[in-house]
Amino acid sequence: MTETPYLSIRSVGKSYRGVTALHDIDLDVEQGAFVALLGPSGCGKSTLLQILAGLLEPDHGEVRLAGADITRLPPWKRNIGLVFQNYALFPHLSIRQNVRFGLDMMGMGATEAEARVDEALAMVGLDPGLSRRPDELSGGQQQRVAIARAIAIRPRLLLLDEPLSNLDAVLRQKVRLELRELHNRTGITTIMVTHDQAEALATADRIAVMEAGRLLQYEAPQGLYRNPATAFIAGFIGNPAANLLPVIAHDGASWSLPGGALWQPDAALSPARNGVATGAACRMALRPETLALGPAAPGGLAGRIAAVEFTGGEHLVHVEAGQTRLSVRLPAGTPIEGPDIWLFPPKEGPLLFDANTGRRLPNPN
Amino acid sequence: MKPQITGMLVAPAAALMFGVFVLPFLFLLVLSFWSQVPGSLGLDTSFTLANYVRIFGDSYYLGGLWTTLWLSGLVTLICLVLALPLSRWIVLRAGRAKGLIIGLSILPLVCGALLPTLGLVNLLSPLGFINGALKSMGVIQSSLPLLGNITGVTIGLVQAFLPLMILPLITTMERLSQDYEKAATSLGARPVVVWQRILLPLLLPGIVAGSLLVFCASLTAFVTPQVLGQGKVVTFASLAYQQAALVLDWPFASALAIVMLIFLTLAGVLGALVTRNFGRVA
Numbered sequence: 001m002t003e004t005p006y007l008s009i010r011s012v013g014k015s016y017r018g019v020t021a022l023h024d025i026d027l028d029v030e031q032g033a034f035v036a037l038l039g040p041s042g043c044g045k046s047t048l049l050q051i052l053a054g055l056l057e058p059d060h061g062e063v064r065l066a067g068a069d070i071t072r073l074p075p076w077k078r079n080i081g082l083v084f085q086n087y088a089l090f091p092h093l094s095i096r097q098n099v100r101f102g103l104d105m106m107g108m109g110a111t112e113a114e115a116r117v118d119e120a121l122a123m124v125g126l127d128p129g130l131s132r133r134p135d136e137l138s139g140g141q142q143q144r145v146a147i148a149r150a151i152a153i154r155p156r157l158l159l160l161d162e163p164l165s166n167l168d169a170v171l172r173q174k175v176r177l178e179l180r181e182l183h184n185r186t187g188i189t190t191i192m193v194t195h196d197q198a199e200a201l202a203t204a205d206r207i208a209v210m211e212a213g214r215l216l217q218y219e220a221p222q223g224l225y226r227n228p229a230t231a232f233i234a235g236f237i238g239n240p241a242a243n244l245l246p247v248i249a250h251d252g253a254s255w256s257l258p259g260g261a262l263w264q265p266d267a268a269l270s271p272a273r274n275g276v277a278t279g280a281a282c283r284m285a286l287r288p289e290t291l292a293l294g295p296a297a298p299g300g301l302a303g304r305i306a307a308v309e310f311t312g313g314e315h316l317v318h319v320e321a322g323q324t325r326l327s328v329r330l331p332a333g334t335p336i337e338g339p340d341i342w343l344f345p346p347k348e349g350p351l352l353f354d355a356n357t358g359r360r361l362p363n364p365n
Numbered sequence: 366m367k368p369q370i371t372g373m374l375v376a377p378a379a380a381l382m383f384g385v386f387v388l389p390f391l392f393l394l395v396l397s398f399w400s401q402v403p404g405s406l407g408l409d410t411s412f413t414l415a416n417y418v419r420i421f422g423d424s425y426y427l428g429g430l431w432t433t434l435w436l437s438g439l440v441t442l443i444c445l446v447l448a449l450p451l452s453r454w455i456v457l458r459a460g461r462a463k464g465l466i467i468g469l470s471i472l473p474l475v476c477g478a479l480l481p482t483l484g485l486v487n488l489l490s491p492l493g494f495i496n497g498a499l500k501s502m503g504v505i506q507s508s509l510p511l512l513g514n515i516t517g518v519t520i521g522l523v524q525a526f527l528p529l530m531i532l533p534l535i536t537t538m539e540r541l542s543q544d545y546e547k548a549a550t551s552l553g554a555r556p557v558v559v560w561q562r563i564l565l566p567l568l569l570p571g572i573v574a575g576s577l578l579v580f581c582a583s584l585t586a587f588v589t590p591q592v593l594g595q596g597k598v599v600t601f602a603s604l605a606y607q608q609a610a611l612v613l614d615w616p617f618a619s620a621l622a623i624v625m626l627i628f629l630t631l632a633g634v635l636g637a638l639v640t641r642n643f644g645r646v647a
Contacts, residue, residue, distance in 0.1 A: 053547070053551055054550075075550045076555050079553070081551065086544060088544035090549070101562075102553055105553030105554050105558070146548075
């Protein structure tokens with residue numbers, strides 16, 4: 001495993017007018033992978049994408065692609081495909097001319113270029129006979145043309161900048177599946193910037209979670225979901241995301257909850273078993289689908305049902321426990337007796353985070 | 366809104382335009398087909414094409430027309446070349462100073478023609494600032510002729526009408542997403558090619574609008590060519606002025622004005638054709 005990665009980003013940093021947009025990012029991408037850069041707006045993910053595309057120059061650090069340093073290579077020499085949120089199809093050119101643009105820039109002959117345009121349009125499921133203008137197409141079709149234009153040049157890297165954000169909810173799910181299938185067919189190394197965790201979980205092989213210009217965690221979707229490195233990630237990944245219960249170790253056996261109520265959980269979840277000193281403040285992540293509801297019993301948390309949402313396959317129960325609110329996912333048809341109810345977390349190692357740093361506390365057992 | 370109410374709202378402006386623009390224009394048109402009774406202020410109201418024959422048959426007037434046309438074209442071109450990078454800089458880089466810079470660049474428009482032009486006389490005259498500076502630096506021995514010729518008039522017109530080019534260009538550029546350039550660049554287009562194939566076609570409506578404004582303003586400019594040309598540069602507007610105010614041949618002056626209007630209309634039609642055939646904006 002000492003093989004050099006296809007794309008390697010080494011301590012890349014960037015500031016704008018004294019504000020640091022990226023702090024020393026290190027990231028490796030294997031050839032043929034689909035990586036999502038995930039984070040809220042302003043986290044630096046788009047800045048990183050622009051650096052990869054060559055549209056921004058980093059203040060320091062190095063970007064290597066296929067073994068060569070491309071940090072300062074101008075964008076027009078990179079052969080990297082770029083797809084934008086607003087499609088950015090050239091409005092004065094026809095659809096075929098748009099897709100052909102990059103091929104013309106290479107100086108490719110007309111016959112070959114036309115064949116490549118057909119191929120690229122077919123690849124994204126569009127009729128190659130389209131001679132219309134971009135503004136005559138729907139948003140979903142425009143995005144397909146934009147993808148065809150980017151892959152027609154057979155890029156070394158395909159960069160997608162929030163490619164689905166301008167589409168409506170139904171279309172977004174459809175196109176995101178198509179993106180993944182397209183990637184499976186072409187094998188082009190792809191990096192997608194998104195703020196939508198569901199999009200990242202559904203499409204990417206690995207997800208790089210960013211916050212405030214830093215890379216927090218770089219992991220496969222399932223690993224990210226099971227083992228979030230910070231409270232931020234736990235509270236961000238999954239739909240709905242994990243409940244983050246603020247707790248303070250009261251003694252070895254019980255936690256005090258916001259508002260002062262005491263909670264004596266199952267031994268596996270106690271402060272003592274998790275190495276939390278008395279008085280230390282933590283946040284406990286409780287996944288909505290791992291919580292159970294029932295009548296009063298030892299280890300439970302007393303609560304009161306605030307609302308129940310029916311989503312088709314399941315119920316989403318919103319429970320108020322003391323001063324916090326937790327959501328619980330139950331399969332449709334589960335009887336729910338309320339409004340007073342008890343919550344039961346799973347009896348295994350909990351996900352605990354330091355309340356100040358947000359970092360995950362080591363699991364001692 | 367009900368049509369009657371809309372009509373009532375439009376009526377005052379329409380009446381005003383009819384009274385102060387349409388009527389005088391129609392009068393001008395009719396007048397241009399009349400003639401002056403020689404040696405008097407009386408008008409001969411029988412229909413004649415003599416005024417137009419005189420304009421297109423006399424090398425003095427034809428020369429004035431030709432000078433005015435190519436001078437206007439030159440001014441338009443210079444304004445375009447100066448305004449493209451300036452507007453782009455204002456749109457992309459000016460940041461917080463943007464409002465101030467736009468304000469400064471349209472200042473010539475709100476100053477009127479006379480004040481800046483008189484300032485330019487000082488700057489351009491044989492003893493003026495530019496010649497003085499160049500002489501003291503030893504670049505030139507004797508003064509450059511910057512006044513009383515096409516050079517001075519061109520400088521003056523560019524100064525006066527640059528804002529007419531900048532404003533439509535800025536408007537067009539601000540509506541243009543920067544993603545077009547980024548997309549083209551990532552597809553392998555060098556900056557020059559991005560300008561040729563993407564930016565210029567997409568900016569065409571703004572370029573045409575700005576060029577039309579500058580061209581028409583230059584074509585009809587009177588004060589600037591008069592002051593900076595010092596009577597030695599004969600433009601169409603100055604010919605019309607001579608005939609109307611000095612010679613008092615109103616029918617001939619009217620014909621000159623109508624010819625000027627025809628060229629303004631032609632420029633407008635040309636601009637519309639160019640935009641329709643080559644430009645498309647999202």
